């Protein structure tokens with residue numbers, strides 16, 4: 001088993017943090033995404049979406065998509081439970097993780113992808129959309145600050161995959177000048193707590 005990784009990209013970091021929380025060690029193979037090795041025909045045989053992370057199992061099965069990879073490890077090693085503990089909790093964690101993907105991670109990623117040279121020739125870019133998504137991300141952070149006024153973590157009183165998605169997204173915001181504002185005290189309190197967990201360094 002191994003994971004095709006990029007040590008600088010946000011989605012592989014979600015998986016690394018998830019595994020660190022569970023204390024699972026998997027060998028990583030660095031993929032040179034700057035030189036578009038992930039876009040080669042060889043890599044596309046592992047993931048036709050040409051993206052990292054990809055988990056390759058010993059039988060050759062390739063599992064892409066960060067959340068799918070995390071779910072695989074949650075199944076084979078349930079503790080600590082990062083996708084919720086019972087039916088209601090699992091639904092709430094799913095809801096919050098999807099909200100963190102749609103309202104935070106995607107706008108923050110687009111603020112970079114839609115304007116940066118890294119993606120020139122890789123995707124169709126609309127720089128005006130980059131700015132629109134930067135503003136959408138800022139609005140989402142303001143909303144998240146108000147949500148975190150009444151609970152410790154994104155999905156409730158326990159650390160879950162939703163916290164991982166939100167923290168990784170917000171940290172990636174720095175490349176697009178998206179950051180927690182000084183007056184967003186609840187968001188800053190939450191970020192301080194999740195960023196100080198040893199897994200955040202993974």
Ligand SMILES: N[C@@H](CCC(=O)N[C@@H](CS)C(=O)NCC(=O)O)C(=O)O
Pocket residue numbers: 006009010011012033036038039050051052053064065066067122
């Ligand atoms: N939805 C995918 C997104 C994967 C993705 O966008 N990976 C980025 C790194 S964060 C990538 O491989 N970028 C290189 C490229 O697009 O050429 C996931 O959750 O894993």
